[in-house]
Each structure stands twice: as structure tokens, then as C-alpha cells.
């Protein structure tokens with residue numbers, strides 16, 4: 001069985017505790033730079049490797065079997081009582097995404113993937129639950145493919161009504177084309193608004209603090225900014241090129257999607273899909289926004305509604321990743 005290396009955290013000193021079959025890392029920071037940023041103690045299976053860095057800091061890496069890693073990812077992303085078909089859909093995309101990264105992308109140097117939202121949320125075993133383990137087991141080795149290649153399955157919390165194209169969020173080079181990441185209408189996530197019964201089953205405790213995931217408003221104050229001008233929008237309406245005009249006359253163009261979200265908020269805007277209302281008499285702007293996340297690929301809240309309405313995990317996957325085929329692989333890749 002294949003193992004992977006997951007980078008958990010880098011700190012001046014790694015504070016850890018070895019137990020019989022597991023280890024605990026203290027003060028792990030999750031949601032770095034996002035509005036749910038916080039510290040947690042986390043417990044892991046597999047091995048712990050501590051790597052000293054040239055700048056004197058240390059990096060904790062967890063070496064763990066791939067399918068075991070996936071059970072924690074699914075548990076970190078979704079709650080135990082969420083619909084089984086959603087858990088299975090999530091197991092397939094988390095596995096596909098991971099193997100696509102291992103084979104081609106290599107986002108990090110010291111390890112294969114990080115444990116934060118930058119790659120996939122991996123929070124050890126404390127949130128792990130039996131149904132997530134079941135979903136990973138029931139779909140063992142299954143990946144989504146397009147033209148015999150494993151898909152780089154992106155996903156996000158809530159599309160806001162329409163999913164986005166890859167190139168709105170990340171640079172597209174000649175090697176990478178994503179015909180399976182089309183923009184699709186998603187009437188599903190809107191049905192979850194105000195439905196605490198649905199949201200409670202799919203969002204972790206700290207994600208439930210975000211109630212306005214489908215439509216939101218954000219007040220932006222910066223006395224130096226005279227105008228916020230969207231220059232270009234992707235297929236959903238997410239802005240990928242934005243101009244800030246300053247009072248002193250100089251202009252700044254920002255892109256792509258994530259850079260815009262970070263430029264306008266210290267904790268990162270929910271998404272870059274917004275309309276700008278100027279409230280110059282008060283010296284600011286109100287952004288009227290939609291969705292939570294980059295909007296590419298599967299909409300988690302929409303998929304939860306689909307599952308609650310009786311869709312199978314295969315139907316959910318082909319809805320958000322059009323033209324794909326589900327295949328089973330065995331791990332002789334490396």
C-alpha cells in the first residue's frame with residue numbers, strides 16, 4: 001500500500017507527545033489566513049518525522065498510508081452524519097485530487113501535501129468517524145478520469161449558484177487543460193440557506209459559524225481607495241482581474257481570484273464574486289457577494305443537497321465534473 005508524506009506544521013519548535021499507536025501535536029494552526037484561522041491540538045496515526053529547516057524552525061511531517069490519510073481528510077471536511085453518497089463522492093475526489101498532485105503537480109518540496117486548506121484539510125484522527133471510514137472503504141481505489149487521465153478534482157464550500165472555470169483561479173498552461181471543470185448551474189446550494197438541519201450534517205462546528213455562505217455583504221473601508229473596478233469576470237461571475245484606483249491617482253490591477261479575496265480583506269473574502277456599491281459619503285464600499293470558495297469543481301453544500309434529495313455519488317460526480325468516468329486503480333503507481 002502506498003504511503004504519503006503530509007506536512008502538518010512548521011514552528012520554531014515542534015511540541016509533540018508520542019503515544020502508544022499515535023502521536024499528538026500541540027498548537028497546530030488551521031485555516032491559515034482565512035476567517036476560521038485558529039490553534040488546535042491534533043492526534044495522528046502513522047509516523048512522525050521532524051525536519052530541521054535552515055532558518056532554525058522545524059517542520060512536522062506525518063508519513064501515513066494513503067487510504068488511511070483519506071479517512072481523516074473526509075472526516076475533516078465533512079461531518080459523520082452527512083449523507084453517505086456525499087461522503088463517497090468526497091472520498092473519490094479527495095483520492096483523485098491527491099493522486100493527480102503526486103503524479104504531476106508537486107505543490108511542496110519537503111512533503112507531498114500540506115494539511116491545511118491550501119491542499120486538503122487533514123486534521124488527524126480526533127474528528128475521524130466510522131461513516132467516513134466506510135465511505136473510503138466502499139470506494140477504495142476509485143478515481144475520476146477523463147481521457148484515461150486522473151482528474152485534478154477541485155472542490156469548494158459553496159458555488160453561490162454557478163461553478164467557475166479553472167482559469168479564473170489558477171494559471172492555465174499548455175500542458176493543463178481541464179475540460180471536466182466546466183461551469184455548471186448549481187440550483188442546489190441555495191436550497192441549503194437557513195436549513196440548519198442540512199448544514200449541521202455537512203459542516204464542521206467551526207464552519208457552521210459561516211451562515212451567509214450563499215449571499216453575503218462585506219464593508220470595505222480604505223480612505224486611500226477611490227474606486228474598485230472589476231475588469232474581468234469568469235463564467236460564474238467571479239472576478240479574476242480587479243482595478244483599485246487610489247485617491248492620489250495611481251492604479252493597481254489585482255488577480256487572480258485568491259489574490260483579489262486577500263487584497264480586500266485581512267481574513268480573505270468568501271469569494272471574488274461580488275458587485276461593488278460605492279458609499280462615498282461614508283468613505284467606503286459595500287461588496288454584495290455570492291458563494292464561499294473558488295467555485296471550481298464540486299460545490300460541497302450543493303452536493304449535500306443533491307445527496308439529501310436522493311442522488312447517488314456517481315450522479316453527483318458527473319454533475320460537477322462533466323464527461324468524467326469512474327475507474328478503479330491499484331496502487332502500483334510508484
Ligand SMILES: [Zn+2]
Nearest residue numbers: 113114118119
Ligand atoms: Zn499545500
Ligand SMILES: [Zn+2]
Nearest residue numbers: 186189299302
Ligand atoms: Zn452550488
